[in-house]
Amino acid sequence: MEASSSSSLWGGLNSGIVLSLLAVAWTMLWQALQGLQLHHFFDRHSRRLSRRLAAILDPDLTVTIAEYNGGRMRRSDAYKEAKAYLERATREARGGGAGGGVRHLRAEPDKDPDRVLLSMDDDEEITDEFRGAVVTWRACTAPQREDTGPAYFWRGGAGQRAERRSYKLLFSERHRDLVLGEYLTHVRREGRAVMVKNRQRKLFTNISGDGSWDSDGFWSDSVWSHVVFEHPKTFATLAMDPAKKKEVMDDLDAFRNGKDYYARVGKAWKRGYLLYGPPGTGKSTMIAAMANHLDYDVYDIELTSVRTNTDLRKLFIETTSKSIIVIEDIDCSLDLTGKRKRKKKKKEEEEEEGKKDGDKEKEDDSNKAGSSKVTLSGVLNFIDGLWSACGGERIIVFTTNHVEKLDPALIRRGRMDKHIEMSYCCVESFKFLAKVYLDVDDHPRFDAVAALLREVDMTPADVAENMTPKAPGENADSCLAALVEALEKAKVDAALAKKKKAKGNKEDAGAADDEDEEEEEEEEE
Secondary structure (H helix, E strand, C coil), rough: CCHHHHHHHHHHHHHHHHHHHHHHHHHHHHHHHHHCCCCHHHHHHHHHHHHHHHHHHCCCCEEEEECEECCEEEEEEEHHHHHHHHHHHHHHHHHCCCCCCCCCCCECCCCCCEEEEEEECCCCEEEEEECCCEEEEEEEEEEECCCHHHHHHHEEEEEHEEEEEEEEEEEEEEHHHHHHHHHHHHHHHHHHHHHHHCCEEEEECCCCCCEEEEECCCCEECCEEEEECCCCHHHHHHHCCCHHHHHHHHHHHHHHHHHHHHHHHHHCEEEEEECCCCCCCCHHHHHHHHHHCCCCCCEEHHHCCCHHHHHHHHHCCCCCCCCEECCCHHHHHHCCHHHHCHHHHHHHHHHHHHHHHCHHHHHHHHHHHHCCCCCCHHHHHHHHCHHHHHCCCCCEEEEEECCCCHHHHHHHHCCCCCCEEEECCCCCHHHHHHHHHCCCCCCCCCHHEEEEECCCCCCCHHHHCCCCCCCCCCCHHHHHHCCCCCHHHHHHHHHHHHHHHHHHHHHHHHHHHHHHHHHHHHHHH
């Protein structure tokens, strides 16, 4: 009896030990299996199996060309070239080519104002043939984000409308090497040729905000909007000293043809121009003439609409090559006027004078600058920092009426490489304008005009306005007579202003002497 009970006891103990050992072994085995991450193993093999099944059901491969790369910092060149190539393919398809019939088309302005460029609309397909391989292009759009944060309301509720566009190229597996090796290169090369043929020069301006409606009717994160640039001014019609004009044109030609030179010396392919002079001396028309001479686009930056230095950098990144980047009246845009070199005493005097005037000027400056936090350092980096080397063949132009107000660091050589003074009308400029406006090379009144121009400052714009016929019966003689009269009046006005200024200076000097005498009398008392 005792023997049987003791054997049962030992049997129970042995069973418990075995179960415990099994539990420990299972725990160790489970931890080992967890370390192997079997679920990843099964997932990987299941995805591989699904891809093989999909390849059996749909043997086509896909290449996606997205509209933007680099986190939407810059529009993809490959996308623009594919778009241009498909515009031509769509046009050929309408003529019975390989493209078949595209039912939904998008029309865009053409270089010829009487025509439009047609491209396939979203979710449309077109086929193309290349060396026996038939491929299919599909225009795709996808929502970029669902934005319901504060920025959503700042954009007027437009955040949800943002679209991310792309082209998908579908082709058979057996044509992989041909499509990836040769066809895509062919598309980009032909697309560039179409872009050059259909190119329209554009005038861009930056947008205050986080986006805008683009030309295709979609909400876009692009910081630029544009119109077609059709300014008629050229160097042939620009009133300027002929020698100085030729110097500028030669400099522009050297820049345009200087790719190898800039690469050899290790400089970014860009050049800075500073145009300075009184209002009305032709700074803006000079920019138009430069753009027409080089056949470049123009990017006109409004600095007061740029919130931060980062936004300014993004503006530069989204400009294209063969472009002129313009900041007009830079001395009025932001506080970039040599503040670092002002003496403390002068600054205090200006602040005191501003208080006496009711701080009206400060309020105007504050309203003009808005919430912009662009700094002088940010502008300097914009001109010649590391980011300025992204891309090439760009010209940066600053204009100002008061060059003496600008910080020397902003306009030194290397940033603003060439300084061009746009001065008052000289005798040579007058003769040029007379030829353009009146078609005369010589006239008895030329000597009188030349003599007055040597004594009176008048801008080319004012000279041209006085020589513009105002009525059908006016001729060269009457227009030149009007110019002589205007110059004589300007001469009288200038003399009166000079006399008044001298009188004011004399009165100020007398008042200063009186104040000095009063101070001396007070000291003696």
